[in-house]
Structure formats: structure tokens, C-alpha cells
Amino acid sequence: MEKKKRTKTFVEEISAIPGGEGIRLCIQCGTCTASCPSADRMEHTPAQLIAMARADMRSEVLSSNAMWCCMSCYLCTARCPRGVKITDLMHALESLAVRERLSSGQTLTPTMYKSFNYFVRSNGRLSEVWFMARFYLSTNPLRALGLIPVALGLIRHGRLSIKASKLTPEGVNQLRNILGKAESLGGVS
Amino acid sequence: MKYYSYFPGCSSSEGGAKAYDKSAQAVSKVLDMELIELDDWNCCGTTPYSSIDELSSFCLSARNLSLAEKRGFDLVTPCSACYIMLNRTNSHLKEYPKAKAKVDEALAAGGLEYHETIKARHLLDIFVNDVGYDVIRAKVKRNLQGLKVACYYGCQIVRPKLGFDDPELPQSLDKLVANLGADPVPFPLKSRCCGASMIISDEAAALDLIRMLLNSATSNGAECMVTPCPLCQLNLDAYQIQVNRKFKTHFNLPVLFFTQLMGVAFGLSDKDLGLKKSIVPVKKVLAKYP
Numbered sequence: 001m002e003k004k005k006r007t008k009t010f011v012e013e014i015s016a017i018p019g020g021e022g023i024r025l026c027i028q029c030g031t032c033t034a035s036c037p038s039a040d041r042m043e044h045t046p047a048q049l050i051a052m053a054r055a056d057m058r059s060e061v062l063s064s065n066a067m068w069c070c071m072s073c074y075l076c077t078a079r080c081p082r083g084v085k086i087t088d089l090m091h092a093l094e095s096l097a098v099r100e101r102l103s104s105g106q107t108l109t110p111t112m113y114k115s116f117n118y119f120v121r122s123n124g125r126l127s128e129v130w131f132m133a134r135f136y137l138s139t140n141p142l143r144a145l146g147l148i149p150v151a152l153g154l155i156r157h158g159r160l161s162i163k164a165s166k167l168t169p170e171g172v173n174q175l176r177n178i179l180g181k182a183e184s185l186g187g188v189s
Numbered sequence: 190m191k192y193y194s195y196f197p198g199c200s201s202s203e204g205g206a207k208a209y210d211k212s213a214q215a216v217s218k219v220l221d222m223e224l225i226e227l228d229d230w231n232c233c234g235t236t237p238y239s240s241i242d243e244l245s246s247f248c249l250s251a252r253n254l255s256l257a258e259k260r261g262f263d264l265v266t267p268c269s270a271c272y273i274m275l276n277r278t279n280s281h282l283k284e285y286p287k288a289k290a291k292v293d294e295a296l297a298a299g300g301l302e303y304h305e306t307i308k309a310r311h312l313l314d315i316f317v318n319d320v321g322y323d324v325i326r327a328k329v330k331r332n333l334q335g336l337k338v339a340c341y342y343g344c345q346i347v348r349p350k351l352g353f354d355d356p357e358l359p360q361s362l363d364k365l366v367a368n369l370g371a372d373p374v375p376f377p378l379k380s381r382c383c384g385a386s387m388i389i390s391d392e393a394a395a396l397d398l399i400r401m402l403l404n405s406a407t408s409n410g411a412e413c414m415v416t417p418c419p420l421c422q423l424n425l426d427a428y429q430i431q432v433n434r435k436f437k438t439h440f441n442l443p444v445l446f447f448t449q450l451m452g453v454a455f456g457l458s459d460k461d462l463g464l465k466k467s468i469v470p471v472k473k474v475l476a477k478y479p
Contacts, residue, residue: 017243018284018288019281037398041394069387071344071382071386071387072236072345073345073381073382073385074349075344075381077348077349078350087349091239091240095240098241109387113236113237113240116235117234120237124232125199125202125231126199127199127203135390149430150430157467158466159427159468160205174252174300178298178301181298181299182245182295185244187243188243188288
């Protein structure tokens with residue numbers, strides 16, 4: 001990717017992403033942080049992350065593990081008294097972090113998401129088994145050993161299927177054309 | 190007969206939640222509804238796609254909505270993640286014209302258009318609002334009186350505020366269960382997070398949340414749990430063994446899809462409802478209610 005000189009502030013950059021515009025409205029009340037089921041695992045709480053972004057601490061924000069801890073439960077968004085779409089904001093930060101290759105090494109979540117997307121991108125639907133296999137092979141396969149009891153339960157009850165339901169070849173092609181075009185349009189903002 | 194376009198989602202079609210699809214179809218038949226599967230639908234992309242590439246995520250859902258638009262019925266899904274992605278796409282396309290223009294351009298590359306006329310709805314919404322509690326109650330054949338049920342909604346069926354029920358203290362599933370003749374128990378964590386896909390990348394974080402949910406449900410006397418979300422069901426059912434190993438607990442709480450409990454009340458067979466696909470066995474609890 002061609003490196004352009006940044007003319008926008010970090011807040012302007014975030015505001016251009018759908019759902020990111022609310023960052024200017026935050027009053028730092030901390031309701032998001034208090035509502036978050038993952039806040040205790042974050043290097044910076046959601047409210048801190050917003051304050052840092054507004055202080056233009058771009059690389060600190062984008063290399064934080066915080067947004068990768070977000071489980072998209074939307075409790076912060078439902079409760080925010082200023083109507084900030086905090087979950088969307090977290091997704092916006094995640095996509096910027098990936099684009100700039102700054103995503104935190106402290107979490108396996110970006111790798112997990114990419115393994116997931118790989119199958120959606122190539123087949124149009126997800127096979128849970130192959131997705132898990134790809135993820136564990138690309139991180140630490142030994143971690144999968146701890147999952148043997150879970151896997152056995154699923155196999156015994158016919159819930160781990162190696163075949164995925166499929167689109168027609170025309171459907172797969174159509175989807176690839178759509179996604180290929182989308183990827184050429186330089187992001188959502 | 191009422192007709193709907195049906196979007197099963199990956200986990201209910203060939204994945205771990207096949208019993209959800211099966212029981213949803215069986216129960217719909219009893220309620221005089223037909224769920225017509227959308228031809229050639231694609232994965233909604235869920236959180237992984239919207240976190241990494243939002244524009245493509247909108248396009249994934251826009252393709253499905255566009256296919257549904259050709260047919261014209263509301264698009265119904267039993268999956269909370271698909272439900273939120275379809276709704277999010279609809280609302281974002283309306284709210285952000287710049288994003289809409291890019292999505293239109295991408296869809297055109299596949300020869301498609303989308304005019305935002307399709308409503309994406311959750312199966313639970315259809316049952317309680319289109320069919321209605323009275324009709325459901327009239328179909329009950331098996332007496333479940335005394336069966337204590339924790340109604341677990343999860344997150345993405347009620348939040349952010351796109352839904353048909355309260356974002357924090359929803360009631361629709363409790364009322365549905367009461368109309369089936371069973372007893373919903375108080376369950377303060379009914380719309381809290383189960384850890385979702387973090388169960389894969391950060392198992393410890395998700396197991397903490399699953400333990401809290403199981404604890405809250407059982408300490409309120411629940412004999413089983415019902416949920417309208419495939420991922421919640423998987424986490425609470427298949428990973429219960431991991432919670433017990435990690436925290437030295439002894440949870441043994443069956444977790445059903447809400448459509449399975451409806452089918453049980455309607456007198457449908459175990460096979461039609463895929464009851465044997467549950468990891469924590471369901472049979473013993475239901476045996477008390479012949």
C-alpha cells in the first residue's frame with residue numbers, strides 16, 4: 001500500500017468510518033467500561049481508549065489489545081447516554097489496526113477472525129471444523145489438546161461435520177466478484 | 190399459511206446447530222408457517238468480518254438481502270448473529286449514503302441490486318408477534334407444568350436497539366415458555382454475554398462468563414435452559430464440561446434451543462427435534478413430564 005502523509009487527525013479518521021463519528025460526543029462517564037464483560041482484560045478500558053484517541057495517540061490505541069477483547073455484546077452501545085456506538089467504534093479500531101499491521105500480539109483474536117474470513121471468502125459459507133483446524137494450526141496446535149473432551153462430545157452427538165453446506169458454483173463466483181470489487185474500493189469510509 | 194424467506198445461517202445448516210434448524214422447521218409446520226430457504230445464501234460474516242473489513246461485511250449481508258428482495262417475503266433467521274448483521278446492514282445503508290454507494294457498486298459487480306425493502310427478523314419475533322402466544326398455547330399437548338426453565342436470550346437478539354424486545358430485560362421468551370405451560374425462573378443474567386467466539390481465541394475469558402451464567406440459572410432453580418442463539422447453545426452446552434473441569438463445579442444443566450422446547454410441548458418426537466444432539470442429556474429432565 002502506498003504510504004500517504006497523514007493530513008487528518010486520528011479523530012477525523014475514526015469519524016469517517018460508519019459508527020465512528022460518535023467519538024466526539026463522549027463525556028467520559030465510564031458507563032461503557034462499567035458495562036463491559038471484558039474490561040478487566042483490556043490494557044485500556046473503552047473510555048480510556050476514546051480519551052487516548054482524542055489525544056491523537058494513534059499508535060498506542062491501534063496497538064492496544066483492548067478492542068480485540070470486545071465480544072460485540074453491545075451492552076455499552078445500549079447504555080451509552082450520548083448514543084455513542086461503542087461496539088462499532090471498536091470494530092473501526094480493529095479494522096484500522098489490521099490495515100496498518102499494528103494489531104496487538106497479546107491476543108489471538110485477529111488470527112481467529114482471519115481464519116474465519118478465509119473460509120467465508122473462498123467458499124461463501126463456513127465449515128466450523130476446518131475453521132477451527134486452520135486457527136489452531138496457525139497459532140499453537142498444542143492448545144487444541146485441551147479441547148479433546150469438547151470435541152469428543154460434539155462428535156458423539158453428530159455435531160462436528162467436515163462437510164459444509166455449499167453455494168452453487170455461480171453463487172460462489174457472484175460472491176467473489178462482489179467481494180473482489182468491495183476490496184478494491186478502499187474501505188468503508 | 191404464512192410464508193417467510195428463511196436464512197438458516199452456517200451453524201444451523203451443516204454446523205453444530207442442525208437440531209435448531211430441524212426443530213424450527215418442525216415447529217413452524219405445526220404453527221402453519223412455511224420457512225422457504227433462501228437459494229444460494231452466503232455466510233453473514235458475523236463479528237470476524239465486521240471487525241476486519243466492514244465494507245465486505247455489509248456486502249455479504251446485502252447480497253443475502255438482495256436475493257430475498259427478489260422473492261419479497263420478510264427474511265427470517267434463527268441465528269442471533271445473522272440477525273444482527275442483516276439488521277446492521279439495513280440500518281447502516283440507510284444512515285450512511287457513502288457506504289451505501291460503495292455497497293451498490295460492489296453488488297453491481299455481481300449483477301445485483303438492493304433497494305432496502307427487506308425486513309430481517311428473528312424467528313422468536315415471528316413466533317411471539319406474528320403467530321402470537323394464544324395460537325402457540327392452543328397447540329400445547331404435553332403438560333410441562335413445574336418444569337423450571339432459565340430463558341437465556343444472549344446479546345445480539347436484543348441489542349443494540351434494533352430488536353423487538355427490551356435490550357437488557359427482555360420478556361418475550363419468558364412469556365413464550367409460560368404459554369407452553371412451563372415455569373420460567375428469574376434469571377438476572379438473561380441477556381449477558383456467553384463469550385461468543387472468544388471461546389476459541391481466549392477460552393479463559395469465555396469460560397468465566399459461561400460459569401456465571403450457569404451459576405445464575407441453577408441458583409435460581411432452573412432444571413434446563415432455553416436459548417434462541419446457536420453460539421450461546423454451543424458455548425453453554427458443549428463447554429459445560431470445560432467449566433466443570435476448570436472450576437471444579439458439577440453443572441449438569443441441559444441447554445435447549447427454544448424451538449426444541451416448543452416441539453416437546455407440542456408433542457413432537459425426539460427425532461424431529463434433534464434432542465439427542467444435546468451434549469448435556471435432556472431426556473432425564475423431560476422424563477418427569479410425560
